[in-house]
Amino acid sequence: MAEKFDIVIWGATGFTGRLVAEYLTRQYGVDGQTVRWTIAGRNPKKLDSIRLALAHINPAAANLPLLVADSQDRASLDNLVQQTKVVCSTVGPYALYGTPLVAACAEHGVDYCDLTGEVPWIRQNIDSFHEQAVQTGARIVHCCGFDSIPSDLGTLMMQEYARDKYGRFCPEIKFVLAGMRGGFSGGTAASLLNMIEGAGNERAMRRILADPFALVPDGNPTNTRVTDQMNARWDADLERWTAPFIMASINTRIVRRSNYLLGYRYGRSFQYSEATQFPRGFVGGRLAATGFSLGLGTFMGLAGFGPTRKLLEKSVLPAPGEGPDQEARDNGYFRIKLLGKLPAHDGQPAISFKGEVAGNKDPGYGETAKMVAESALCLALDDKIPQRGGILTPAASMGMHLIERLRAAGMTFAVPL
Ligand SMILES: NC(=O)c1ccc[n+]([C@@H]2O[C@H](COP(=O)([O-])OP(=O)(O)OC[C@H]3O[C@@H](n4cnc5c(N)ncnc54)[C@H](OP(=O)(O)O)[C@@H]3O)[C@@H](O)[C@H]2O)c1
Numbered sequence: 001m002a003e004k005f006d007i008v009i010w011g012a013t014g015f016t017g018r019l020v021a022e023y024l025t026r027q028y029g030v031d032g033q034t035v036r037w038t039i040a041g042r043n044p045k046k047l048d049s050i051r052l053a054l055a056h057i058n059p060a061a062a063n064l065p066l067l068v069a070d071s072q073d074r075a076s077l078d079n080l081v082q083q084t085k086v087v088c089s090t091v092g093p094y095a096l097y098g099t100p101l102v103a104a105c106a107e108h109g110v111d112y113c114d115l116t117g118e119v120p121w122i123r124q125n126i127d128s129f130h131e132q133a134v135q136t137g138a139r140i141v142h143c144c145g146f147d148s149i150p151s152d153l154g155t156l157m158m159q160e161y162a163r164d165k166y167g168r169f170c171p172e173i174k175f176v177l178a179g180m181r182g183g184f185s186g187g188t189a190a191s192l193l194n195m196i197e198g199a200g201n202e203r204a205m206r207r208i209l210a211d212p213f214a215l216v217p218d219g220n221p222t223n224t225r226v227t228d229q230m231n232a233r234w235d236a237d238l239e240r241w242t243a244p245f246i247m248a249s250i251n252t253r254i255v256r257r258s259n260y261l262l263g264y265r266y267g268r269s270f271q272y273s274e275a276t277q278f279p280r281g282f283v284g285g286r287l288a289a290t291g292f293s294l295g296l297g298t299f300m301g302l303a304g305f306g307p308t309r310k311l312l313e314k315s316v317l318p319a320p321g322e323g324p325d326q327e328a329r330d331n332g333y334f335r336i337k338l339l340g341k342l343p344a345h346d347g348q349p350a351i352s353f354k355g356e357v358a359g360n361k362d363p364g365y366g367e368t369a370k371m372v373a374e375s376a377l378c379l380a381l382d383d384k385i386p387q388r389g390g391i392l393t394p395a396a397s398m399g400m401h402l403i404e405r406l407r408a409a410g411m412t413f414a415v416p417l
Pocket of ligand 1: 010011012013014015016017040041043069070071072090091092093094097115116117143144145146147148185186187188189191223264319320321322323363364365368
């Protein structure tokens with residue numbers, strides 16, 4: 001059956017979904033010349049009001065068809081996925097509402113991308129749908145936002161450079177967050193708290209969250225012990241103090257799954273780590289990194305305990321549908337530094353080189369809307385990307401083609417510095 005659309009944004013009534021629809025309206029128009037896209041959600045009235053808002057940006061948006069589908073109504077999802085090449089889902093928490101859509105896409109061979117950062121849910125999808133998606137050719141790509149595109153594509157960029165320039169891949173890459181300004185939305189808070197609550201109730205989920213190779217079916221390919229950074233550390237390569245990076249427990253898993261899906265292209269003993277960078281000195285460096293680590297630990301502790309989690313939910317974190325306003329989004333940014341390390345080899349000395357991934361809007365929303373929209377476009381329109389289906393990652397499915405798209409959309413992917 002010929003699809004009516006290239007892309008359907010499911011969840012367009014939510015905070016992030018609306019930003020994705022605005023991005024497509026501004027950058028690609030609504031006349032279907034470059035891309036045929038539309039919006040979907042569970043509530044027709046709310047969808048209509050989003051369409052009206054889009055028509056303020058481009059009057060032709062008033063003609064966008066509206067598709068209604070609820071996660072609790074599988075037939076509505078089957079109907080939705082059969083009308084499009086790609087579904088871009090911003091309906092979260094994904095562990096609560098996302099599975100029936102992934103099931104529908106895997107069954108009907110329809111491509112999919114999303115913004116989840118929920119590792120246990122991704123693992124569940126690998127176990128349930130990977131083989132089916134391989135058979136049907138559905139390319140299911142999780143983590144197409146701030147988690148984990150800068151990490152996953154940044155690593156790929158560094159490795160491609162190492163191969164082209166030095167003829168081999170780096171056995172180790174380090175990622176450090178050098179700076180960031182941005183906010184949090186209600187959906188992100190709900191997804192994080194839902195995952196922490198699940199981990200409190202289920203031992204299997206705790207095991208998945210603690211496993212650095214949770215998304216690699218074969219597990220750790222070597223006997224080397226791999227752990228997540230939990231406290232402040234001096235990094236001799238960077239000559240900086242570092243603290244944990246809040247999203248490392250998602251991103252590192254995605255980068256390791258990419259390496260697995262790419263046939264261990266970066267090497268079976270490839271090491272990848274993420275951290276937040278602090279200055280060199282004692283007060284601004286060591287003390288600040290220690291304080292940051294303790295603050296993060298305290299937040300996770302409060303979120304892990306029922307009564308304080310409820311308190312955070314009610315009085316500190318934004319409600320579903322809320323998020324940083326336009327000014328905050330426009331004034332946000334992020335800057336990530338990557339360090340590639342190549343040991344001495346064949347008489348050549350050891351080499352290290354730096355790369356950068358950066359964006360000039362807030363990472364979680366302004367830049368994330370761009371990243372997930374460009375991912376959907378890449379899946380829908382770029383016929384040079386691999387056709388292989390499965391539960392994939394951005395690097396393993398779209399790779400350098402997506403980097404090129406994101407560069408053209410204003411993001412920095414630079415190597416060497
Ligand atoms: N990776 C990243 O960098 C990143 C960045 C931003 C967001 N996210 C993730 O994206 C997700 C959305 O965040 P958000 O802040 O945009 O959330 P939100 O504002 O609460 O929006 C949630 C959306 O899901 C829809 N929805 C809820 N239940 C549904 C159901 N049963 N069937 C169909 N639709 C349903 C809502 O529809 P109604 O409007 O009808 O309620 C709304 O459109 C979260 O999981 C968040 O963690 C990730």
